[in-house]
Amino acid sequence: MADHAAMENLLRCWLRETDIAHRDGELLTLDLSGTRIEATIAHWSASGWHRFDEVRIDDRPGDAATLAALIAREGALLRGVPPYAGSELVMRALDSVRRVADHVAHRRTHPDAPADTTPFLDGEQALILGHPLHPTPKSRESLTDTECSAFSPELRGSFPLHWFAVEADLVSSDSALERSAEAIVAEFADRDAPDGTVLVPAHPWQARDLAGRPDFAELLTAGRIRDLGPSGAPWYPTSSLRTVYRPEVSVMLKLSLALRITNSRRENLRKELHRGVEVHRLLEAGIGESWQAAHPGFDIVRDPAWIALDGPIGLDAMLRANPFGPNDxxxxxxxxxxxxxxxxxxxxxxxxxxxxxxxxxxxxxxxxxxxxxxxxxxxxxxxxxxxxxxxxxxxxxxxxxxxxxxxxxxxxxxxxxxxxxxxxxxxxxxxxxxxxxxxxxxxxxxxxxxxxxxxxxxxxxxxxxxxxxxxxxxxxxxxxxxxxxxxxxxxxxxxxxEPVLRSKANLLTRLHGMDELVGPVSTQSVYVHLANPLWTRDR
Incomplete structure (x- = not known):
């Protein structure tokens, strides 16, 4: 299932982002530098979610590794980048296949969620295959298998937070609530902050990664940051991996996690921390009231507070409201x-x-x-x-x-x-x-x-x-x-x-090695044009 799903993703991406395949009835054919790809069409989708049965490469059964390598090479030639530029795409595509295979095997042997799983968490743990139009939807190449067991929502993992005590003058925070971010954190911390310090939680993988960064290690050596280690009740990763949840706590935590997940390293930028609080304040200034009057069933899950280490990026927490009850x-x-x-x-x-x-x-x-x-x-x-x-x-x-x-x-x-x-x-x-x-x-x-x-x-x-x-x-x-x-x-x-839409091209974005969180908003990804299935000439 995992290998075939990866081939379907690669074909869907290639079709959307290049539009150079040939369709003859129920057979899709591609010529990739002289190599013939044939895929039997099970469902042809106006919206791009095509399904394929058998995939053959030069009249032999296809596999994700070969297809990824061929598409990466052809994509590099089309985009005018060196052929080796596709090597990361291939490696991450194969890592994604391996992770999906683990997810599928786990769900086949453990089909039912634990009895105390809330509907919200069940939904967060259900994205088994990942984005259907991404070439590497579940790549987690920096995680060991043991870490994946704890950190993956698909495997229903959980883990305690890792705690740091940081000298107060090294910490910034903001809160649009009556309580400070520090006070909110103290509510679910299982320890008191040593005198003159502030407690800051971290994802355990991030804590290990931070310790190897020279600027952070220098603060540890100087005693300005104290590594308190992991402790407390387990938290559950949601579909993004880095946002974690405990049903009984009033907030979720969006933590920095320097893994490259889909298209970006997932570390909180300071402007993003400001953005969450700013939007909460805008909603409270009147937008929320008028929006609720027009659409009472819809709302934003608020991000009303944050806390972060100044200087080195990577130790911070966005405090996200947890409005979901056990029966929602x-x-x-x-x-x-x-x-x-x-x-x-x-x-x-x-x-x-x-x-x-x-x-x-x-x-x-x-x-x-x-x-x-x-x-x-x-x-x-x-x-x-x-x-x-x-x-x-x-x-x-x-x-x-x-x-x-x-x-x-x-x-x-x-x-x-x-x-x-x-x-x-x-x-x-x-x-x-x-x-x-x-x-x-x-x-x-x-x-x-x-x-x-x-x-x-x-x-x-x-x-x-x-x-x-x-x-x-x-x-x-x-x-x-x-x-x-x-x-x-x-x-x-x-x-x-318009008769055409601008669509993010996940395969080409990966081929170029772009990070969607780096640089100007308008140039963080590759975009392509595709026909708008909602457009009609009589408009």
Whole structure:
């Protein structure tokens, strides 16, 4: 399953990012520097979530290692970069295959979550295969197998936090709450801070990595930072690995983790820490009240406080609200649609609803999708239309709230990185919060904000959901695309305005070795054009 899933990902990426394959009926063919690739098409998707049966390379059974090497070499030639530039892509693709194989094997022998797992955590642990349009979705090449067992949500891992006591003058923090970040941390720490110091938690892998950095080691040697080691009750990794959760604690922690996960090293930048608190203050200044009046079922999971070591980057914690009770049926959308060893949670939901309502799978899928548009997509479009704030609402950043029967009833957005303030609207936001967007570096040209909204909400989230329904045989994609087209047309959403869309190219971004958190927002990834399946000539 893991090797075949990796080949499907590589083919989907290549199709989206180059558009040079040849399709003849149910056979897809590619010529990669004289090597012939043939893939039998099981499902052809207007939204890009194609499915393939047998894959053959020069008339022999294909494998992910060979396909990754061929695509990396051909991609390097097309992009004018040295052939060896693809070596990292190949290594990470194979590491991802190995990790997915471990995940699948674990789920086959342990199919049921522990009895005390909350629905929220169950959803965070369900993204077994990863992003269907990424060449290395589960690469974790710096982790040992033992570390993966503890740190991976797919393996239902858990671990205690690692603690440092830092001299108070080396620490900065901010909180938009009545309590300071230091006071919030003290509530779940299992120890008191030594006199003159502040407790700062870290991911255990990050703690080990920091100890090997000269600037951090110098502070340890000087006694300005004391390594207190791991302690306390276990925390659970969520789908991002570095955001950790304990059901009984009022906050989650978004920790720095210098692993390259998908396209970036996941260490918190100071501007991102500022951004989370800034957005909370904007919401409290009036945006939240008007948004809730228009869309009471939707909200942002707030990031109202942070604490960080000054100087060397990498020791910090974003304090994220934990609003989810043990009975709240709320799921990460990426985990909901992710294929499992067995049917996805989405398929099981639709099948159950079809059984209880007496409707067909296609009829139920169409109603579920329509309710999702109202509960999740509409509030994000409203926020941009009303305030010029675009959210990076891809499927992993988006949570869907399900009612007691399993229908979408609301949604949540979470990610202190993924906000874009349209420059033309910044004066309106400054009336609510002076100097908004300055420390957080969140203001971007309008076209960048709309491009990001179009990709993350439109292509990844909305069209990705259409692709999930279609590729899992629940309903043909065309009726869902028509529902989506009418929906966004009624709201004059940016995704509908052009016949082509700008889409992030994950394979080419990896081929170029780019880090999405480094450099100007407009140049952090490779983007390509693809036909907009929602666009019609009669607009």
């Amino acid at each position: 049926d709320i799921w990460c959308v990426a985990g909901l649609v992710s294929p499992q060893p067995g049917p996805s949670r989405l398929r099981r939901l639709v099948e159950k609803l079809a059984e209880t309502t007496g409707g067909s799978l296609a009829d139920v899928a169409a109603v579920w999708f329509a309710r999702y548009l109202q509960a999740v997509i509409d509030p994000v479009l409203w926020l941009y239309r009303t305030y010029g704030i675009a959210l990076e609402a891809h499927q992993q950043n988006t949570l869907v709230v399900l009612d007691s029967e399993g229908w979408p009833a609301g949604g949540r957005y979470r990610d202190n990185q993924g906000y874009y303030f349209a420059a033309s609207r910044i004066s309106e936001l400054e009336k609510l919060l002076p100097d908004v967007g300055v420390a957080s570096d969140t203001t971007v040209p309008d076209d960048v904000a709309e491009e990001r909204l179009g990709y993350y909400l439109g292509i990844n989230n909305l069209l990705g959901l259409v692709g999930a329904f279609g590729s899992q045989g629940l309903i043909a994609e065309r009726p869902l695309l028509e529902l989506a087209r009418q929906f966004v047309e009624d709201r004059d959403a940016p995704i509908l305005r």
